[in-house]
Amino acid sequence: MVEPVRVGVVGLGTVGSGVVRLLVESADHITRHAGRPIIVERAVVRDPAKPRSVHLPADRISTDIRDISRDPSISVAALLVGGLEPARSMMVELLEQGKDVVTANKALLAEHGPELFALARARGRSIAFEAAVAGGIPIVAAIGECLAANRIESIRGILNGTSNFILSTMEEDAADYAETLALAQAKGYAEADPSMDVDGTDATQKLAILAHLAFGAWVPWADIPRTGIEQVDQSLMTCAAELGYRIRLVAVAARTAAGLLALRVAPALVRVGTPLAETRGAYNAVSIVGDAVGPMFFHGLGAGQMPTASAVVADIIDTVVGRAAITFRTTGVLDADGQASPMGGDTQGRHFLRLHVSDRPGVLARITGILGEHGISIASVIQHDADADSADASVPLVIMTHRSASTAIRAAVEAIDRCDAVRGPSVCLGVLDD
Amino acid sequence: MVEPVRVGVVGLGTVGSGVVRLLVESADHITRHAGRPIIVERAVVRDPAKPRSVHLPADRISTDIRDISRDPSISVAALLVGGLEPARSMMVELLEQGKDVVTANKALLAEHGPELFALARARGRSIAFEAAVAGGIPIVAAIGECLAANRIESIRGILNGTSNFILSTMEEDAADYAETLALAQAKGYAEADPSMDVDGTDATQKLAILAHLAFGAWVPWADIPRTGIEQVDQSLMTCAAELGYRIRLVAVAARTAAGLLALRVAPALVRVGTPLAETRGAYNAVSIVGDAVGPMFFHGLGAGQMPTASAVVADIIDTVVGRAAITFRTTGVLDADGQASPMGGDTQGRHFLRLHVSDRPGVLARITGILGEHGISIASVIQHDADADSADASVPLVIMTHRSASTAIRAAVEAIDRCDAVRGPSVCLGVLDD
Numbered sequence: 001m002v003e004p005v006r007v008g009v010v011g012l013g014t015v016g017s018g019v020v021r022l023l024v025e026s027a028d029h030i031t032r033h034a035g036r037p038i039i040v041e042r043a044v045v046r047d048p049a050k051p052r053s054v055h056l057p058a059d060r061i062s063t064d065i066r067d068i069s070r071d072p073s074i075s076v077a078a079l080l081v082g083g084l085e086p087a088r089s090m091m092v093e094l095l096e097q098g099k100d101v102v103t104a105n106k107a108l109l110a111e112h113g114p115e116l117f118a119l120a121r122a123r124g125r126s127i128a129f130e131a132a133v134a135g136g137i138p139i140v141a142a143i144g145e146c147l148a149a150n151r152i153e154s155i156r157g158i159l160n161g162t163s164n165f166i167l168s169t170m171e172e173d174a175a176d177y178a179e180t181l182a183l184a185q186a187k188g189y190a191e192a193d194p195s196m197d198v199d200g201t202d203a204t205q206k207l208a209i210l211a212h213l214a215f216g217a218w219v220p221w222a223d224i225p226r227t228g229i230e231q232v233d234q235s236l237m238t239c240a241a242e243l244g245y246r247i248r249l250v251a252v253a254a255r256t257a258a259g260l261l262a263l264r265v266a267p268a269l270v271r272v273g274t275p276l277a278e279t280r281g282a283y284n285a286v287s288i289v290g291d292a293v294g295p296m297f298f299h300g301l302g303a304g305q306m307p308t309a310s311a312v313v314a315d316i317i318d319t320v321v322g323r324a325a326i327t328f329r330t331t332g333v334l335d336a337d338g339q340a341s342p343m344g345g346d347t348q349g350r351h352f353l354r355l356h357v358s359d360r361p362g363v364l365a366r367i368t369g370i371l372g373e374h375g376i377s378i379a380s381v382i383q384h385d386a387d388a389d390s391a392d393a394s395v396p397l398v399i400m401t402h403r404s405a406s407t408a409i410r411a412a413v414e415a416i417d418r419c420d421a422v423r424g425p426s427v428c429l430g431v432l433d434d
Numbered sequence: 435m436v437e438p439v440r441v442g443v444v445g446l447g448t449v450g451s452g453v454v455r456l457l458v459e460s461a462d463h464i465t466r467h468a469g470r471p472i473i474v475e476r477a478v479v480r481d482p483a484k485p486r487s488v489h490l491p492a493d494r495i496s497t498d499i500r501d502i503s504r505d506p507s508i509s510v511a512a513l514l515v516g517g518l519e520p521a522r523s524m525m526v527e528l529l530e531q532g533k534d535v536v537t538a539n540k541a542l543l544a545e546h547g548p549e550l551f552a553l554a555r556a557r558g559r560s561i562a563f564e565a566a567v568a569g570g571i572p573i574v575a576a577i578g579e580c581l582a583a584n585r586i587e588s589i590r591g592i593l594n595g596t597s598n599f600i601l602s603t604m605e606e607d608a609a610d611y612a613e614t615l616a617l618a619q620a621k622g623y624a625e626a627d628p629s630m631d632v633d634g635t636d637a638t639q640k641l642a643i644l645a646h647l648a649f650g651a652w653v654p655w656a657d658i659p660r661t662g663i664e665q666v667d668q669s670l671m672t673c674a675a676e677l678g679y680r681i682r683l684v685a686v687a688a689r690t691a692a693g694l695l696a697l698r699v700a701p702a703l704v705r706v707g708t709p710l711a712e713t714r715g716a717y718n719a720v721s722i723v724g725d726a727v728g729p730m731f732f733h734g735l736g737a738g739q740m741p742t743a744s745a746v747v748a749d750i751i752d753t754v755v756g757r758a759a760i761t762f763r764t765t766g767v768l769d770a771d772g773q774a775s776p777m778g779g780d781t782q783g784r785h786f787l788r789l790h791v792s793d794r795p796g797v798l799a800r801i802t803g804i805l806g807e808h809g810i811s812i813a814s815v816i817q818h819d820a821d822a823d824s825a826d827a828s829v830p831l832v833i834m835t836h837r838s839a840s841t842a843i844r845a846a847v848e849a850i851d852r853c854d855a856v857r858g859p860s861v862c863l864g865v866l867d868d
Contacts (some may be wrong), residue, residue, distance in 0.1 A: 018726075026726075029583075029585055030583060032650075033583075033765055035764040136726075138572075138575075141572075142572055145748065145751075148748050148751050149463075149464060149747035149748050151460060216466075275733065278707070290570075291460075292452075292741065292743055293734065295734065295735070296570065297732070297733040298732055299709065299731040300727065300728065301727065301728045310581065310584055310727035313582075313726075318579065323760050330467060330755045
């Protein structure tokens with residue numbers, strides 16, 4: 001009989017309970033892949049009295065992280081609490097006491113990645129984090145290992161299931177944002193406070209992690225331009241649909257012609273029939289272009305108890321067999337020495353503009369003139385009838401541009417928004433045709 | 435300076451040349467992932483005089499496998515020749531001389547996998563074969579490592595780019611089989627002798643490999659029921675389209691309710707809007723359902739020089755850093771001790787029948803009666819007008835069934851084909867709705 005590996009689980013929330021359940025219920029199967037049994041030796045939680053459905057005797061649940069970090073029989077810890085503290089201090093304690101760590105906490109890595117990874121390396125430990133990005137989709141392994149022979153040219157991802165559920169449900173049910181958010185909360189797809197999901201924070205933190213793996217750059221997530229989905233309304237969706245598009249919250253990382261790295265998270269128009277447009281509900285999707293492999297597409301459940309547990313347990317197995325240590329060492333994950341590509345690259349693309357303008361002569365000429373002055377040519381214009389509920393006789397105007405530089409479009413939109421004839425700020429979204 | 439790893443490449447055809455090109459052109463990038471430089475020390479080919487565009491000095495190209503296998507400076511060999519011999523003898527020689535092997539040869543593994551893997555294990559070497567299935571899509575790593583915590587419930591794949599190009603082009607161009615095959619050959623998507631691609635052999639060999647990874651069963655590929663695409667004609671595609679489906683060559687592996695393993699490769703109706711139906715041209719796609727992760731979908735280029743080279747070089751990196759050895763050892767790849775699930779499980783599903791029947795009273799009643807006797811209920815029937823070019827006044831009859839057992843439908847079709855009123859054998863295809 002091979003000696004089992006003893007694991008400590010920090011946090012028995014949704015994901016932690018799922019991990020314990022998977023390790024117990026699929027023990028035979030997991031033993032085959034790990035080469036030896038994996039046993040949950042201890043779980044550390046905030047409130048041990050809380051009723052739980054998890055398969056763990058009461059005497060194996062306690063409240064002090066040192067019950068795991070100072071237990072010499074435990075070699076691997078799964079850190080499955082969210083937020084920055086006490087998660088950060090707990091990871092430091094675990095690494096300092098010589099534990100390999102597996103985590104699903106993307107906020108922690110996006111915020112404190114460099115220091116935590118440096119500490120792990122200094123102590124000869126590994127941190128595995130497949131579950132931190134896109135849940136069950138093995139995108140961390142795909143970029144870090146499977147596509148290692150490629151220079152990654154671009155990544156486009158739907159990385160937040162909550163906002164994707166809201167957008168695709170608004171579209172399918174012709175429902176408004178507030179009622180769809182309430183439905184998402186009722187179904188458990190959105191938290192009571194959904195702000196980190198709907199304002200793009202969660203997707204941006206995940207993008208920062210993927211961009212590092214793909215491009216070797218360490219970009220503070222808060223520096224990445226980010227727009228949430230709160231501005232997306234039904235009339236915007238209808239305009240997009242008329243042109244053959246849907247709206248998705250898309251995280252983009254691309255190497256520009258100048259060799260810079262362009263990163264952003266924002267709602268974008270995605271053409272009907274393309275994989276991102278067909279990604280619905282709480283699913284996540286990632287589209288990657290590598291110089292050798294060409295376009296690759298991955299689709300799966302990006303959150304939820306068992307899909308996330310699937311990724312955590314795969315990382316535990318990888319850690320147990322020794323693959324995680326190799327990957328952590330050789331790919332220089334979040335290595336401070338990694339060559340950082342400067343950010344803020346200018347990208348080329350089509351754009352979609354939705355304005356509300358005064359219904360009077362010369363306005364369309366004025367706006368198209370501003371676009372022309374910025375070197376932006378127009379692919380199509382749709383001018384709708386005046387809004388029935390508009391007090392100021394404004395009409396919605398939708399403009400689709402040809403390819404133009406993102407800096408040019410931003411400057412043009414600023415100029416347009418300064419026009420008297422334009423009511424309220426315009427909406428400008430990127431357009432993804434392939 | 436870290437000592438470089440020296441690699442031998444066997445075969446400088448399309449894939450071999452791509453591997454050398456990638457190792458040379460992306461050397462810096464690959465060095466970062468491998469932790470040290472990877473150098474092509476030697477290539478062994480059949481005809482060294484053949485003009486090649488590959489970046490390799492003439493004195494590093496020779497004809498004897500022993501120039502690689504007996505060179506102590508070479509630790510890893512990429513075996514990139516197709517077919518069974520001399521590929522099999524070459525792999526035996528390489529393993530016996532202590533080389534780790536990377537290969538893209540699915541026929542070799544499907545035919546001789548157990549003996550070759552046993553030999554590698556006996557010699558303490560590894561065989562890595564990501565490139566053998568679905569080209570650049572990292573499906574071998576996904577099943578063997580990333581989804582290791584899951585019991586795989588089913589796999590559905592479009593695993594042959596040639597036949598997918600033919601089917602999707604026939605559909606889009608409303609072209610017939612022979613002219614589309616000629617186009618595929620002109621474009622380099624089909625070989626001069628395309629029989630292994632269009633008769634399903636290639637997809638079946640890949641399915642045998644995936645089924646082993648996913649289910650631990652070693653199934654001789656020739657035992658897997660297999661139907662090629664030669665019977666697919668334009669009228670069949672039109673019937674499918676009327677019902678909201680496309681036709682794809684789908685490789686299926688599924689665990690049945692009885693715990694048996696059901697495997698097959700055959701043209702199937704895939705519902706428009708589902709990922710397999712949206713897989714076009716020379717792309718491959720794999721859809722996997724795991725018990726924890728739920729449905730996962732992968733899409734990418736399944737063949738071609740650089741996508742395949744991407745997978746081969748990723749395997750070379752994995753071998754160099756030591757991950758391949760761990761994976762080969764722990765997952766018991768093609769391990770003779772792996773628990774083999776018996777084959778031939780009965781599956782449940784909807785079916786599509788296309789018959790040509792005599793245009794006379796009572797025929798439809800007779801045929802629907804036979805289906806009823808076999809417990810098969812009918813979802814819809816389409817009876818077209820008589821074929822203009824039909825000499826015997828036969829009419830095409832299309833029947834879509836409700837879910838029924840595959841054994842029942844096979845028995846019913848046999849009985850239907852024995853009817854006087856049925857002209858020629860009927861076509862029966864599985865229907866995949868999700």
